[in-house]
Amino acid sequence: MSVNREQFEKILREKGLKITTQRVLVLTALSACPDKHLTAEEIYELVKVDYPEIGLATVYRTIQLLLELHLIDRINLDDGYVRYEIGDLGEEETRHHHHHHLICLGCGSILSFQDDLLEELEGKIAETTGFSVTDHEVKLYGYCEECRRKID
Amino acid sequence: MSVNREQFEKILREKGLKITTQRVLVLTALSACPDKHLTAEEIYELVKVDYPEIGLATVYRTIQLLLELHLIDRINLDDGYVRYEIGDLGEEETRHHHHHHLICLGCGSILSFQDDLLEELEGKIAETTGFSVTDHEVKLYGYCEECRRKID
DNA sequence: TTTGGTGCAAAATTTTTGCAGGCTA
DNA sequence: TAGCCTGCAAAAATTTTGCACCAAA
Numbered sequence: 001m002s003v004n005r006e007q008f009e010k011i012l013r014e015k016g017l018k019i020t021t022q023r024v025l026v027l028t029a030l031s032a033c034p035d036k037h038l039t040a041e042e043i044y045e046l047v048k049v050d051y052p053e054i055g056l057a058t059v060y061r062t063i064q065l066l067l068e069l070h071l072i073d074r075i076n077l078d079d080g081y082v083r084y085e086i087g088d089l090g091e092e093e094t095r096h097h098h099h100h101h102l103i104c105l106g107c108g109s110i111l112s113f114q115d116d117l118l119e120e121l122e123g124k125i126a127e128t129t130g131f132s133v134t135d136h137e138v139k140l141y142g143y144c145e146e147c148r149r150k151i152d
Numbered sequence: 153m154s155v156n157r158e159q160f161e162k163i164l165r166e167k168g169l170k171i172t173t174q175r176v177l178v179l180t181a182l183s184a185c186p187d188k189h190l191t192a193e194e195i196y197e198l199v200k201v202d203y204p205e206i207g208l209a210t211v212y213r214t215i216q217l218l219l220e221l222h223l224i225d226r227i228n229l230d231d232g233y234v235r236y237e238i239g240d241l242g243e244e245e246t247r248h249h250h251h252h253h254l255i256c257l258g259c260g261s262i263l264s265f266q267d268d269l270l271e272e273l274e275g276k277i278a279e280t281t282g283f284s285v286t287d288h289e290v291k292l293y294g295y296c297e298e299c300r301r302k303i304d
Numbered sequence: 305t306t307t308g309g310t311g312c313a314a315a316a317t318t319t320t321t322g323c324a325g326g327c328t329a
Numbered sequence: 330t331a332g333c334c335t336g337c338a339a340a341a342a343t344t345t346t347g348c349a350c351c352a353a354a
Contacts (some may be wrong), residue, residue, distance in 0.1 A: 018333060020327050040319080055336040060319060076228045083316090102283050111281060121267060122292065129263060130297030131254050137291045140274065145282030170308060170353050192344080207311040212344060234343090310335070310351070327334075 002086040003033055003071055011069060021056055022047070026062040029070055030086045035112055037075060037083040077103055077110060077139070100138035106147030154238040155223055163221060165249055174199070174206055178214040182224055182238045187264055189227060189235040229255055229262060230290070252290035258299030 003011070008027055009019050029046040038046070044059045048063065049131045066072040080096055102111040122133040155163070160179055161171050180200040182190060192274070196211045215236055218224040224237045254263040274285040 003346065011238065020328075022335070041208055056333055058207055074230065078226065102277065102285070104283070105286070111283060113277065113281070115273060118290075125254065125265065125292065129254065129265070130300070131256070131263060131294055131295035133254070133292045134257070135292075135293040138270075139288040139289045140277065140285045141289075142285035148282070148284055172309065174310070210310055316345070
């Protein structure tokens with residue numbers, strides 16, 4: 001589950017940060033498009049619809065803040081854009097597992113999926129390298145059903 | 153195994169591309185640092201040692217070319233830099249599996265590892281979504297042995 | 305010789321920063 | 330009211346492009 005507005009306001013208050021229209025709108029835009037993987041520019045355009053006076057610099061500053069609060073995730077889908085999406089809300093210990101991304105090399109579409117198959121791998125790594133894994137990000141490349149049909 | 157110079161020259165020749173000192177030196181720099189994850193700027197600085205007249209634009213154009221030839225991989229370790237590393241040479245069908253990266257959140261060090269544990273997952277995905285996976289990239293975040301000791 | 309490749313500089317992008325003024329608490 | 334936050338514009342940083350010249354084939 002992602003943050004709702006009240007939770008967000010509570011988080012800001014607890015950190016001594018101010019609740020501003022801009023911050024709420026940026027988070028709202030990301031919440032409204034959970035699987036859209038928006039760029040900073042896209043977020044800016046979305047927020048401008050309801051609040052035309054917002055500046056792009058504020059969007060960047062807010063993104064930075066939301067990242068630090070772990071409310072959103074930065075993702076890079078190798079299309080040359082840095083993107084952001086609303087994160088799962090959770091305790092520190094269970095926050096680890098964002099969903100992953102299936103990237104179609106044919107049409108560029110993105111499918112998200114959830115899977116904890118890597119837990120086993122994480123254990124193995126801890127054993128062999130001494131590295132304790134707390135989080136992971138997986139990108140899978142391939143061809144979606146539709147593109148596969150086109151190719152054949 | 154990564155490309156050697158002769159293989160590289162052969163590939164260029166077959167594609168009707170010219171073998172230039174700059175192209176050879178950029179590839180050589182990347183080959184010499186298989187686990188260094190160099191940025192464009194770093195590659196530029198490295199090549200300049202032996203060939204001071206090279207331009208940064210040429211480095212970018214060469215990186216682009218090497219990516220298209222699948223001789224190098226672009227990686228993003230979330231430190232704000234786009235990085236490149238020499239890729240494994242292989243047939244189209246077996247090229248899938250680059251190694252993956254363990255990123256230490258403490259000291260920023262990167263460990264590379266190879267694992268095919270995702271094969272199982274790929275099968276599962278094909279079944280449930282119709283998406284055929286041809287490649288994957290995994291990043292694992294955590295704390296390396298040294299940083300773990302410091303924390304405790 | 306021909307064509308593609310290069311270096312340089314300028315342009316285009318993307319992101320960050322400084323500062324004066326505005327708004328939240 | 331005090332200080333954080335914002336908008337604007339300028340700056341910084343990164344990558345791309347135009348063009349004349351050079352070099353590989």
